[in-house]
Amino acid sequence: MQTPATPAAVIHLGRMQRNIERMQSRMDALGVKFRPHVKTAKCLPVARAQRAAGAQGITVSTLKEASEFFAAGFDDILYAVGMVAPKLPQALALRRQGCRLQLLVDSADAARAIAAFGREHGERFEVLIEVDTDGHRAGVQPESDTLLEVGRALADGGCALAGVMTHAGASYELDTPEALEAMAEQERAGCVRAAERLRAAGLPCPIVSVGSTPTALSARSLAGVTEVRAGVYVFFDLVMANVGVCTLDDIALGVLTTVIGHQPDKGWAIVDAGWMAMSRDRGTGSQKHDYGYGQVCDADGRVLEGYVLSDANQEHGILSRAGAVDTGIAQKFPVGTQLRILPNHACATGAQFPEYLAVAGDGSVEAWPRFYGW
């Protein structure tokens, strides 16, 4: 590979493809549709690789993602953040252009707002109800009256009640196979239960959508589930390695950086990947292995055991040996040395870059643009 300007976000294509195939083959074996969350990469070639492997439809976290991916030929899109009135004109415009955009709500107020807007504009919005199966964020309880109230507000208001969805983001806080398996079952059972209650009340519920990278890779059964969503698995990262669903050798995203100086007495090398490149994400700080701002690898991605970015300023990273002062750091990593840093959180690190350098097995490099904003 040629030496590009640093810092640069590098994708190891072999690893990415392996991650994509691992997830898809798991979903195929469990007999469910897989709808990847494209918020991690926000990059068309990545989503195309997921689709080529068998993914059906995509999940987005912003209407900007919906617009960008729809313009590139992805027309089956779940917007997996609670919908509110000010965003409805944009959703309507996408549907009028032929995008099968599905919306999400977790309150009767929001459901009624969508229904009213739909009636006003003659649009039958497809809407899922968000279900809370782990207490970490949004969603209605599977056993709640609110679930049925929201369902009726949608169905009676003229929307297509498309189903239920949940995201067990609390799985990110676990780190044993047993706990992950239990969380996957909790996520499945809660979402299926919500679907059953809607159906028992005479309401439609064709879609039962669950997912997070850790639960998708840990579920033993997906009985009653129709589709699974996951995002970060495509790159993986150090948080996921601590959770236990990948190894460091699966991590497909790295930040290429150059050594720009040293403080030998402190055992520091200074590199040009600060937090602007790595992001401020310190997700491994509360996990069993704290990697600082990232795990140091050589320029080709081979892990340099024990070396981490221990601190970061905006455009300066401080590279050191974890728990020790390596006074030979300037000899080990002379000025100009290129290194690759594995990130804590691929979604946050990717977002700092206008493009990825996608590196193939033969060393050839393609620039893949990514977008940002709302």
Place this chain on the structure above:
Amino acid sequence: MQTPATPAAVIHLGRMQRNIERMQSRMDALGVKFRPHVKTAKCLPVARAQRAAGAQGITVSTLKEASEFFAAGFDDILYAVGMVAPKLPQALALRRQGCRLQLLVDSADAARAIAAFGREHGERFEVLIEVDTDGHRAGVQPESDTLLEVGRALADGGCALAGVMTHAGASYELDTPEALEAMAEQERAGCVRAAERLRAAGLPCPIVSVGSTPTALSARSLAGVTEVRAGVYVFFDLVMANVGVCTLDDIALGVLTTVIGHQPDKGWAIVDAGWMAMSRDRGTGSQKHDYGYGQVCDADGRVLEGYVLSDANQEHGILSRAGAVDTGIAQKFPVGTQLRILPNHACATGAQFPEYLAVAGDGSVEAWPRFYGW
């Protein structure tokens, strides 16, 4: 102000202008040039407002910033990150186009690399030596042999040894006027001492450049200093409020967000500003007042005492009353309510947005583009 799509980065122009004038008048009173660091906003209209108030030249943290600002008519630019060989062709190109780009080094190796490249291409680079006055990052010690070695490598190698510069970033960790004043004096004295040692060794040192927002606002004397740099003062943020150099009412950058749901039993409102909008910066987490992911204000920027973004996912912020469960949260902040969130760290939050909405005192709004990447 009309209701724009959320999340959106909003600049309160009145506060920004007041911040700019406060800093500039201080620098004028202390008799030094002021060279603002444009890495905070990466936005032309912001830098133009700084220049209009009296700033001379700019400081940048990336060569991308240098290129963008030079193309817009800023031709006196200090690149304040240690220079390495792979970036020299880009620096040369800028200088050949007429940009007075100054470079920075803190090792003899890097100095020799610049000198050799300059001789090869017939370019007399202007280079400053980075001095370490607070132990927090890069730079040579004022009393070190290395200082003189680097100076000689530059001067003997054919570079213009332009001076010394330091940045007391450790000032961010302080929070009393006395400690800040002492740090400002430590920064000044160390940098002036380095200049004196170079001059005593027969080397030129016209520029003595110091600065950080806290020290620039705390220095009592800048004797021997020729210019000051600071960046975040233009917007200020919650970290700076904790440091004690601004109040919440000085913070000019906020993230406009919309309430999208609730978990009333937990006292949560869910908003559409998650960490993708706020950034992952948790700088106040280690300060005397922890604001979570940000201080909640009404849509016009009036502080709602006690309400913070207590947690954040990628596109979801969790708004709650600090230290209490407000079970009336859904009534207080109904779905659709717009709020403004003051950020922990303006440099990190601004970087998440392709543009700012600059709001004038009369409520009129202009979209100001900002750039990113390297």
